[in-house]
Amino acid sequence: MNxxxxxxxxxxxxxxxxxxxxxxxxxxxxxxxxxxxxxxxESGFTVDYVESQSEDTQGSGIFGWLAGNYYGxxxxxxxxxxQYDVIRDIASKGPCVIxxxxxxxxxxxxxxxxxxxxxxxxxxxxxxxVEEYGETDEDPLSRLKEKDKxxxxxxxxxxxxxxxxxxxxxxxxxxxTLGIDTCxxxxxxxxxxx
Amino acid sequence: MNxxxxxxxxxxxxxxxxxxxxxxxxxxxxxxxxxxxxxxxESGFTVDYVESQSEDTQGSGIFGWLAGNYYGxxxxxxxxxxQYDVIRDIASKGPCVIxxxxxxxxxxxxxxxxxxxxxxxxxxxxxxxVEEYGETDEDPLSRLKEKDKxxxxxxxxxxxxxxxxxxxxxxxxxxxTLGIDTCxxxxxxxxxxx
Numbered sequence: 001m002n003x004x005x006x007x008x009x010x011x012x013x014x015x016x017x018x019x020x021x022x023x024x025x026x027x028x029x030x031x032x033x034x035x036x037x038x039x040x041x042e043s044g045f046t047v048d049y050v051e052s053q054s055e056d057t058q059g060s061g062i063f064g065w066l067a068g069n070y071y072g073x074x075x076x077x078x079x080x081x082x083q084y085d086v087i088r089d090i091a092s093k094g095p096c097v098i099x100x101x102x103x104x105x106x107x108x109x110x111x112x113x114x115x116x117x118x119x120x121x122x123x124x125x126x127x128x129x130v131e132e133y134g135e136t137d138e139d140p141l142s143r144l145k146e147k148d149k150x151x152x153x154x155x156x157x158x159x160x161x162x163x164x165x166x167x168x169x170x171x172x173x174x175x176x177t178l179g180i181d182t183c184x185x186x187x188x189x190x191x192x193x194x
Numbered sequence: 195m196n197x198x199x200x201x202x203x204x205x206x207x208x209x210x211x212x213x214x215x216x217x218x219x220x221x222x223x224x225x226x227x228x229x230x231x232x233x234x235x236e237s238g239f240t241v242d243y244v245e246s247q248s249e250d251t252q253g254s255g256i257f258g259w260l261a262g263n264y265y266g267x268x269x270x271x272x273x274x275x276x277q278y279d280v281i282r283d284i285a286s287k288g289p290c291v292i293x294x295x296x297x298x299x300x301x302x303x304x305x306x307x308x309x310x311x312x313x314x315x316x317x318x319x320x321x322x323x324v325e326e327y328g329e330t331d332e333d334p335l336s337r338l339k340e341k342d343k344x345x346x347x348x349x350x351x352x353x354x355x356x357x358x359x360x361x362x363x364x365x366x367x368x369x370x371t372l373g374i375d376t377c378x379x380x381x382x383x384x385x386x387x388x
């Protein structure tokens with residue numbers, strides 16, 4: 001298996017679980033929180049701060065970015081630059097799975113990337129974020145909409161591409177209708193070709 | 195295999211070939227031009243006319259539609275109504291493959307539909323429409339853009355949904371990176387579950 005599999009996913013669709021299951025099945029590493037930790041280490045910021053800057057174009061995020069162009073590297077800009085390098089460094093080391101982080105965009109010039117988009121119905125995701133993620137503080141649908149809005153804004157701001165456009169991916173799969181296991185099987189079988 | 199597989203596709207991406215190969219593999223019928231022929235038979239219009247009305251919201255198409263709401267059924271409206279019934283009738287008879295015709299939308303309330311979107315790079319499609327479809331009269335890229343624009347406009351007008359949005363499909367597959375055979379295998383393996 002010689003592919004770098006990037007998984008872009010809707011919040012609550014099971015993309016992270018798919019990433020881990022794929023990595024286990026294909027005997028490679030799955031990078032998600034590891035990237036954040038590595039970025040934090042290199043940037044000197046805390047893991048929590050790096051995580052909060054990674055999906056936020058609201059408030060200080062986007063303005064910090066814009067300001068950075070005039071006043072020198074803002075925190076967001078610095079974190080992005082480091083994360084960009086961390087991801088490209090990971091990819092250069094060989095086959096792996098990378099979840100989120102606009103990795104599909106960052107690795108645009110690598111020729112062995114399998115770009116996957118994972119999505120699901122609101123109903124499936126609402127249930128999942130409560131049962132699997134323990135998100136019980138606020139109404140699940142509101143939580144979904146909030147995260148969807150942020151993730152979409154961040155992805156579109158970073159990549160200039162439309163979030164959820166099928167044409168940006170080799171495979172786009174609906175976990176609520178196909179099931180997580182079937183999605184893992186599909187991606188693994190494609191990854192194992194060539 | 196108990197599914198109705200609907201294939202929405204970009205022009206030149208090989209969706210029709212996939213539909214036929216799938217039908218052969220799953221031992222069911224593939225409906226595409228058959229629907230047009232059936233619609234023509236029932237409407238009294240020629241096959242060519244029905245075909246031209248099926249992807250055209252420009253000129254008489256959309257205005258005919260709007261006019262039909264005030265002045266009684268226009269040709270476009272009539273053809274749509276008949277095609278709608280033809281497709282639902284086909285689907286009610288059992289498992290099959292249906293290519294195009296907004297079938298994913300028409301069968302929205304059927305619970306055994308597998309909704310597939312097939313797309314490919316411009317480069318792949320340009321090559322295909324010349325080599326496979328024999329489209330040599332005009333510049334391939336212009337031909338692609340013209341068909342893309344029409345197909346998108348028609349789909350969005352009919353369904354109110356965004357053409358190419360991954361969330362409207364269980365599976366969205368890129369034939370230029372995965373290959374047509376792999377796409378057939380993926381869809382068939384999913385269709386054969388349950």
